[in-house]
Each structure stands twice: as structure tokens, then as C-alpha cells.
Amino acid sequence: MTTVRLCIFQTDYYYEYTECDSAGSRWRVAIPHNLGTCSALPTPTRGTDCSFSCAAGEFLEMSAQQCTTCAAGSYSLGSGVRFDQWDTIPAGFTSLATYMDPGPSVEESQACNSSSWTPQGVYLESSRDECTVSLVYAVHLEQQGSVSFSYQYPDNNIFFEFYVQNEQCQEMAQTDDQKWIKLTTNGEWDTHTVNLKSGTNILYWRTTGILVGGKMVKPSLSSHSPLFSLPFCISITDEGWSQCKERPPCSEKDYFQIHTACDSEGKTKVMYRWVEPRICEENVTGAVALPPTGEREACPPCNPGYYNTDDSTCFPCPPGTHSDGTSGTHCPAGTEPVLGYEYKWWNVLPSNMKTSCFNVVICCCSGWEVAGDHIRSGAGGSDNDYLILNLHVPGFKLPTSLAGMTGTEFGRITFVFETICSADCELYFMMSTTVVESWEGSKERQSYTHIMTRNASVSYTWAFQRTNQAQDVRRYISDVVILYSVSVTNVQDGVASACRACALLSQSSQRPGSCIPCPAGFYIDRDTNRCQECPPNTYLSGHHTYGEDACLPCGPGSKSNKEHSRCYSDCSFSHTENNRTLTFDLSSLSTVASLTIGPSFTSKGTKYLHVFNVSLCGHQGTMAAVCTDNVTDLANKDMGSDSTQFVNSVDSFICQSTIIPADGRGFRMALASQSISLADTFLGEMATGSCQRGRSAVMTIRCNPEKTDRGKLTVPSACPAGTCDGCTFHFLWESGSACPRCTQDDYHQIEGACKGGAQETLSVWNEPKLCIKGISLPAKSSAPCEAIALWLKVGVGGGAFLAVLLVSLTCYFWKKNKRLEYKYSRLVMSANKECELPVADSCALAEGEEPEDDVVYSHKPSLLGKLRAIANKREGDSSESVQLKSSQSERWVWG
Numbered sequence: 001m002t003t004v005r006l007c008i009f010q011t012d013y014y015y016e017y018t019e020c021d022s023a024g025s026r027w028r029v030a031i032p033h034n035l036g037t038c039s040a041l042p043t044p045t046r047g048t049d050c051s052f053s054c055a056a057g058e059f060l061e062m063s064a065q066q067c068t069t070c071a072a073g074s075y076s077l078g079s080g081v082r083f084d085q086w087d088t089i090p091a092g093f094t095s096l097a098t099y100m101d102p103g104p105s106v107e108e109s110q111a112c113n114s115s116s117w118t119p120q121g122v123y124l125e126s127s128r129d130e131c132t133v134s135l136v137y138a139v140h141l142e143q144q145g146s147v148s149f150s151y152q153y154p155d156n157n158i159f160f161e162f163y164v165q166n167e168q169c170q171e172m173a174q175t176d177d178q179k180w181i182k183l184t185t186n187g188e189w190d191t192h193t194v195n196l197k198s199g200t201n202i203l204y205w206r207t208t209g210i211l212v213g214g215k216m217v218k219p220s221l222s223s224h225s226p227l228f229s230l231p232f233c234i235s236i237t238d239e240g241w242s243q244c245k246e247r248p249p250c251s252e253k254d255y256f257q258i259h260t261a262c263d264s265e266g267k268t269k270v271m272y273r274w275v276e277p278r279i280c281e282e283n284v285t286g287a288v289a290l291p292p293t294g295e296r297e298a299c300p301p302c303n304p305g306y307y308n309t310d311d312s313t314c315f316p317c318p319p320g321t322h323s324d325g326t327s328g329t330h331c332p333a334g335t336e337p338v339l340g341y342e343y344k345w346w347n348v349l350p351s352n353m354k355t356s357c358f359n360v361v362i363c364c365c366s367g368w369e370v371a372g373d374h375i376r377s378g379a380g381g382s383d384n385d386y387l388i389l390n391l392h393v394p395g396f397k398l399p400t401s402l403a404g405m406t407g408t409e410f411g412r413i414t415f416v417f418e419t420i421c422s423a424d425c426e427l428y429f430m431m432s433t434t435v436v437e438s439w440e441g442s443k444e445r446q447s448y449t450h451i452m453t454r455n456a457s458v459s460y461t462w463a464f465q466r467t468n469q470a471q472d473v474r475r476y477i478s479d480v481v482i483l484y485s486v487s488v489t490n491v492q493d494g495v496a497s498a499c500r501a502c503a504l505l506s507q508s509s510q511r512p513g514s515c516i517p518c519p520a521g522f523y524i525d526r527d528t529n530r531c532q533e534c535p536p537n538t539y540l541s542g543h544h545t546y547g548e549d550a551c552l553p554c555g556p557g558s559k560s561n562k563e564h565s566r567c568y569s570d571c572s573f574s575h576t577e578n579n580r581t582l583t584f585d586l587s588s589l590s591t592v593a594s595l596t597i598g599p600s601f602t603s604k605g606t607k608y609l610h611v612f613n614v615s616l617c618g619h620q621g622t623m624a625a626v627c628t629d630n631v632t633d634l635a636n637k638d639m640g641s642d643s644t645q646f647v648n649s650v651d652s653f654i655c656q657s658t659i660i661p662a663d664g665r666g667f668r669m670a671l672a673s674q675s676i677s678l679a680d681t682f683l684g685e686m687a688t689g690s691c692q693r694g695r696s697a698v699m700t701i702r703c704n705p706e707k708t709d710r711g712k713l714t715v716p717s718a719c720p721a722g723t724c725d726g727c728t729f730h731f732l733w734e735s736g737s738a739c740p741r742c743t744q745d746d747y748h749q750i751e752g753a754c755k756g757g758a759q760e761t762l763s764v765w766n767e768p769k770l771c772i773k774g775i776s777l778p779a780k781s782s783a784p785c786e787a788i789a790l791w792l793k794v795g796v797g798g799g800a801f802l803a804v805l806l807v808s809l810t811c812y813f814w815k816k817n818k819r820l821e822y823k824y825s826r827l828v829m830s831a832n833k834e835c836e837l838p839v840a841d842s843c844a845l846a847e848g849e850e851p852e853d854d855v856v857y858s859h860k861p862s863l864l865g866k867l868r869a870i871a872n873k874r875e876g877d878s879s880e881s882v883q884l885k886s887s888q889s890e891r892w893v894w895g
Contacts, residue, residue, distance in 0.1 A: 015062035020050040086119040094136045130209040148193040159208040167200035249287035250280035253477035256379040262299035270294035300345040301325040305495025322496035337496030344485040346370035389462040395492040403517035411490035418445040421479040430461040521564030534564040561621040568621035582740035588709035590618035609659040627655035627675035652677035697729040703739035711735025742774030754785035
């Protein structure tokens with residue numbers, strides 16, 4: 001049997017409003033706490049209009065339907081709701097990750113499945129990759145309202161926007177200042193507020209990484225305790241965690257040491273403090289107690305440029321004096337103080353430095369701790385905290401002797417550091433919000449220098465993270481970075497640690513011995529301390545002007561500008577090779593050339609392009625190639641113009657920008673980011689250094705007469721990004737302008753045949769023709785000539801005479817030889833006959849007797865022998881001798 005009782009006490013029921021009707025009205029109804037157990041409830045009454053709301057600190061008391069002040073110890077947002085617990089993503093919020101350039105393949109559609117907004121307990125953090133990650137919240141407002149949220153956004157490699165759509169997915173009109181969120185610095189939180197219209201509002205927090213070819217250097221975005229002022233309900237909440245956890249025993253990882261300030265006796269002591277808030281328990285078994293305070297030690301000396309007072313306090317030296325850390329001394333005549341910061345003793349943190357923790361709401365008192373001869377990273381709140389050390393420099397002021405220089409160096413910062421790590425720690429060195437350099441893992445003690453090329457206020461930041469993995473327990477408290485010294489030159493309000501020579505006025509001046517600035521391109525003579533102009537084609541080093549050795553020679557093929565501040569190519573040079581001088585005119589290549597390479601794709605599939613701007617020569621050494629970062633423009637809408645100019649553009653001889661096209665990304669324009677300089681000093685035609693000394697660029701200019709004067713700029717086919725190692729960039733510029741100017745050695749002449757008493761001479765270029773401009777080909781010329789030249793006539797006549805002479809001599813000797821042959825044959829025949837006188841061995845012809853028989857030779861002489869015989873006959877007594885065949889020989893033959 002069911003029991004029903006009268007509900008006459010307000011503790012038996014509560015009030016609620018019905019849904020608003022089309023007229024904007026609603027009813028207040030009573031609802032029992034236990035359904036079905038109560039009767040005689042108050043009758044429904046007309047409620048307040050749907051547009052009614054209470055102010056902050058008040059709530060709507062339903063019985064009287066009037067706004068009432070909250071009780072002590074509680075608070076109300078009025079007609080709003082607050083989200084400040086992020087153990088999970090609250091109901092009503094949705095995290096969406098989309099691929100920036102979606103494709104048809106399954107791999108592309110799943111490229112961003114692991115990207116999302118991640119709850120971190122007391123804040124919400126976006127992904128760090130190039131996927132587009134959106135946090136969406138929809139709400140219906142009965143009247144106009146607003147949304148407000150707190151955030152940290154330090155990385156200009158992340159694109160962060162907040163926008164609102166209505167229920168038709170139409171974007172609400174917003175200015176750039178409302179849509180694009182400005183950067184934050186030094187780990188600070190900022191607040192962004194946007195007014196909302198009545199009706200349905202869909203809120204979007206969207207981040208997109210634009211870093212390609214590298215890695216994210218900081219947590220991209222954190223949104224802490226966003227406060228939504230939405231006039232549609234009443235919400236009273238208490239701050240705190242959603243659950244309690246048991247405290248672990250204290251260990252060495254839960255405390256850190258500090259050095260106290262120097263007392264009046266110049267003593268300091270080491271003290272130990274618990275990491276706050278202390279979450280460990282020290283009065284349990286196995287817990288470690290806080291070590292006792294150490295003994296007093298002597299304080300370190302003051303830093304250079306400061307002097308020590310009686311109470312062991314360090315004060316900066318007065319203007320015109322310098323100090324090594326003890327007492328101030330005036331600079332001698334002919335010198336001036338060298339202003340700057342030089343920190344090498346760390347008893348207290350300098351007034352222009354501060355520390356903080358990044359990405360942690362509750363942190364220890366400081367992110368870094370002074371430790372005598374060094375400053376080191378502190379305990380932080382967790383292992384994945386970023387421990388921040390910031391140094392503010394108000395600006396730079398060149399010394400008097402350098403005031404007239406037109407160079408690009410205004411100052412430099414140098415620091416010595418060391419990292420000791422057992423995990424994936426990383427140290428970042430940043431200038432404002434731009435990362436200059438980073439180091440991973442353990443690094444030995446080393447020095448790093450960065451040169452300032454603009455005179456502007458700047459904040460230098462060192463950020464150290466022990467690990468990028470969030471963990472519930474602390475494991476790497478012993479991983480530290482140690483900073484030994486920091487030095488900044490030419491600081492506007494700096495102190496002097498030393499003096500430097502300066503140029504002096506002449507003795508005849510009204511203020512002899514006073515320091516004066518040297519004109520641009522002048523150095524200080526060591527002997528006279530007077531200004532002397534640098535020799536031709538030399539340039540002044542940026543931080544040294546004393547002595548002629550400060551004028552450094554320009555590289556080959558380059559010359560200095562009028563101010564001797566830099567070397568450059570005037571687009572023309574000569575080269576001697578094999579006793580031949582080649583002269584080149586590159587004036588057609590002087591204007592800025594651009595080269596677009598790509599598209600390329602990241603591991604996630606994001607499409608991007610590389611754009612190179614090249615200023616090869618001319619412009620009196622001005623670096624005309626400019627690369628601009630328009631993402632930083634959007635992110636810094638509310639920042640000062642000086643800061644925007646400071647980080648947004650790069651002026652160089654060769655620079656590179658990364659371009660993300662606008663198509664398929666939801667952006668209204670293409671994004672240009674990560675502008676870097678590849679070449680800011682013209683070294684000449686020589687090899688450049690390795691990546692340890694910075695990036696270098698090699699421009700090869702090739703003569704190609706078939707190309708136009710401007711030609712074509714390309715990169716090696718094996719390295720489509722222009723570099724294969726990320727350090728040295730190679731470019732090839734084929735152009736007709738790269739060919740040498742034509743000279744007489746580049747053509748030859750051809751003589752034609754003699755026709756009609758005239759001979760033509762034609763000039764033609766040597767093939768292949770590898771020259772341009774210069775001299776022109778001589779015009780075709782003609783000269784008189786004869787059909788048969790005199791030398792040809794003389795030659796033909798002489799040849800004919802020699803031929804006749806040779807024939808005559810041949811006939812004469814032939815006839816003479818025949819006669820001799822006949823006589824010889826007669827002698828031989830006579831020798832073969834029997835003689836009357838038995839004692840005679842041979843017979844001979846009587847005087848005047850003609851031979852009758854044939855001549856018989858004992859042997860047949862050769863033609864050469866015949867000629868020799870004739871010659872012997874002429875040289876002798878004109879008698880002829882022949883060899884006769886002996887009769888005795890015949891007898892020997894015939895028996």
C-alpha cells in the first residue's frame with residue numbers, strides 16, 4: 001500500500017522552470033525530492049521572463065523569484081557557468097582533429113587520429129603536430145553574453161584562432177584581434193574575451209602546427225580555467241580537485257637548496273626548502289627529512305661592473321667608471337667604458353632577470369636557483385615543466401668610437417652552459433618568442449654566442465624541460481642545466497667591466513683629449529688615437545675598431561661599400577686563365593630572384609613549399625632579399641610594431657620561407673613562416689663553412705648563351721629542397737649574363753677565293769660561342785688579288801727548268817754508258833781468242849782497230865757502279881780501264 005503525505009515544507013520539494021515557449025515565457029513548478037510520495041504541492045506559477053538574469057555574486061532565489069546575494073564562502077557567476085577542472089573533457093565539449101589537406105586514402109584520413117585536446121588536470125593542452133585540432137562547445141543564449149578564457153600561447157610555430165558560428169554554421173563577424181590570439185611571454189597567462197549574440201553559438205578553439213622539416217620546441221597551447229559568461233543559467237561551484245590522493249613519503253626529489261643573501265659580514269649559507277606545494281609526507285616510514293641548514297660561507301664577489309659596499313651589497317658603478325667586481329675606477333684619458341652585462345657570480349638573481357614555471361598553475365617560488373658560481377634549473381612542479389629564466393635588455397647603445405658605423409651588429413650575447421640529464425631533457429634559447437637554438441640531452445660545458453642585428457628592446461629566455469612526457473611521479477629531479485656566465489655587450493643601461501681606446505679630438509680643439517665617434521669606415525690609429533679610413537676593399541669588423549687590423553680584406557671578386565661596413569659584388573669581375581682575361585657582367589642578375597620548390601609533404605601529409613629569395617649582387621651591399629613571416633603578423637596584432645618588425649622579416653642575400661598554401665585548410669590566405677637567412681655575408685668566390693659555423697649558401701653561375709639575361713634558377717636534382725644536409729645550400733643559375741664579354745680571341749677569320757681580282761675576308765665566332773656583348777664581329781672586307789700569284793709563277797718556272805735539266809743529264813749519261821759497254825765487250829771477246837805468242841796471256845786491239853766481236857763481261861756491274869766508273873774516268877788521266885778475263889782462267893775452265 002502506497003503512502004502519500006502532504007508536502008507543506010520547502011525541504012520536501014524544489015522548484016524548476018519549464019522550457020521557454022515561443023513567447024519567451026516559462027512556468028515555475030514544484031518537484032518533490034522523492035517522486036510519488038508527496039501531494040498538495042504548490043501550484044505552478046508564471047516564472048520570470050527567459051531573458052531575466054542575475055549579476056555575478058547573486059543567485060535567483062526560486063521561492064521569491066528574486067536575485068539574492070550568495071552566502072559567505074560561496075560564489076556565483078551570475079547567469080554563467082565556469083569550467084576549471086580538466087581531469088576529463090567536460091560534457092558539452094568536443095575535441096575534433098582534422099587533416100589539413102585531406103586525401104582519398106585511408107592513411108591520410110587516419111593521419112590525425114592521435115591528435116586532440118588533452119586534459120592535464122588543471123588545464124587543457126592542444127596537440128603539437130601540424131594537424132588541425134578544434135575544441136568545440138555549443139550553447140544557446142537567451143540574450144547577449146560573452147565568453148572569456150585564460151591561456152598560454154608562446155609558440156609562433158602554432159596557428160591559434162578562436163571564432164564563433166551560429167546554428168547555420170555561419171561564422172560571426174570578428175576582427176583579426178578577436179579571431180587571432182596574441183602570443184604570451186615568460187610563461188604568463190593572458191585572458192581573451194569575445195561578445196556573443198543571443199541564440200545558438202558554437203565556439204571553436206582551433207590550433208594548427210605549421211612547423212615543417214623540424215620539431216615543436218614548446219608546448220603549443222594551454223588553456224587554463226576558461227570562464228564562459230553565458231546568461232542562460234545559474235551555477236554555484238566550489239574550487240578544488242575532483243578527488244583526493246594519498247601522499248607519498250618524502251624523498252630527495254621533494255626538496256631543493258638555495259643560497260641566502262649576503263649578510264653584513266659578507267657571509268651566505270646553504271638552506272633547503274620543500275618543493276611547494278608539498279605533496280609528500282615526511283612523518284612516515286621511509287620518508288626523508290629536510291637536511292639541516294649548512295654553515296655560513298663567504299659570499300662570492302660582485303659581478304664585473306659592480307662594486308661592494310660595507311654591508312656586502314653590490315651596486316652598479318657610476319657612469320664613466322669600470323670595475324672588476326671590487327671597486328669602481330675612472331677610465332683613463334683616451335678610453336671609454338665598455339657598457340654591458342657580465343654575470344658570472346650568482347649570489348642573488350640580478351634585478352633584470354626573473355624566473356618562472358611554464359604550463360603549471362602551482363609551482364615552486366622560482367624556476368631557477370642561484371648557486372654561487374652558477375645558476376641552475378630548480379625543482380619545478382613536475383618533470384615536464386618548462387623552467388624559465390628571462391633576461392630583459394632595454395636596448396643597445398654603441399660605444400662612442402662605433403657610433404658612426406653603419407654595420408649590422410649592435411651587440412652580442414654570450415653564455416656558458418652545461419646540461420646533465422638521464423632522460424630526454426632539452427634546453428631552449430629564445431629571443432622574445434622565437435627559438436634561436438636548442439640542445440637535447442647531456443651537453444658538456446660550452447659557450448654560445450648570438451649577434452644582435454637590430455637595435456631594439458629584447459627579452460632573452462632560457463627554457464629547460466626535463467622530459468616532455470607527463471607523469472604522476474617525479475623521476476628526473478636530478479636532471480639539471482647549469483648556466484655559468486652570461487655576457488651582453490653594448491647594453492643601453494649597462495655597467496662597465498673594462499675600458500677601451502677611443503678616437504680623440506686634436507690638440508687644437510676646444511676640448512682636446514675628448515672621445516669622438518669615427519666616421520663610417522674609419523678605424524682608430526694605435527699611435528695617434530686619431531680616426532683613419534680603412535684601405536680600399538676592406539671592411540670594419542663589427543665589434544673592433546682599434547688598429548688597422550680591424551679593417552678586414554674583402555673576399556675574392558668583391559669590394560667594400562663606401563662605409564666599409566660590408567663587402568659585396570658589383571656584378572662585374574675579371575678572371576685570368578691561360579694568359580687570357582675573361583670579363584663578366586652580371587648586372588642583369590642584380591634584381592631579386594625567387595625560386596619556389598615543391599610541393600613537399602610532412603609525415604602527416606601536410607603540403608608545403610619552400611620559397612628562396614636571392615639578391616646576388618649590386619645594391620651597394622644592401623641585403624635586398626626579404627622573407628616575411630605573416631603567421632607572426634597575425635599572432636602579434638596587439639604587440640608593438642617594433643617587436644613585430646623584430647621577428648617578422650629576414651633581410652639577407654639569400655633567404656628561405658616555408659609556405660603552406662591556402663587551399664583545403666580553411667585559412668583565408670597562404671601562410672608564410674620559418675623565414676631564415678641562408679647568406680648574410682658575401683665571402684667571395686670560395687668554399688664556405690659547415691653547419692657548426694652556421695648555414696652557408698653556394699651560388700653557381702653557369703654560362704648558357706641559349707638562356708635569357710635573367711636566366712633560370714634551380715637546385716640540384718638530388719637535393720630538391722636545395723640542401724642535402726640542412727647546412728649547405730646549393731643553387732645553379734644558368735643565364736646568358738653569366739658568359740664573359742666577347743674579345744678578339746672569341747672569333748676567327750676565313751679568306752675566300754680570288755674572284756675577278758678581288759678576295760673577301762669573313763669573321764665568324766668560335767663554336768660553341770660562350771661569350772656575350774663585348775666587341776662585335778668585324779664587317780666583311782674585300783682586297784684586290786691576281787689570278788696567278790707571282791710566287792706561283794716563279795715556282796712553276798723553276799720546276800720546269802729543273803725537269804729539263806734532269807732529262808738532259810739522264811740522256812747524256814745513258815749514251816756515254818752505252819759506248820763504254822761496247823768497248824768493254826770487245827775487250828772481253830778478244831781475250832777469248834788464241835794468240836800467236838804462246839807466252840802472252842792476253843791479246844789486245846792494235847791501235848786504231850775497231851772491235852768486231854761482242855763484249856763479254858766477267859760480271860755485270862750495277863748502275864751505281866757504272867756511274868762511279870764514269871766519275872773515276874773523269875778524275876783520272878782520261879784513260880779507260882776494264883777488267884779482262886785472264887786466259888789462264890780460261891784454261892782453268894776449259895782444261
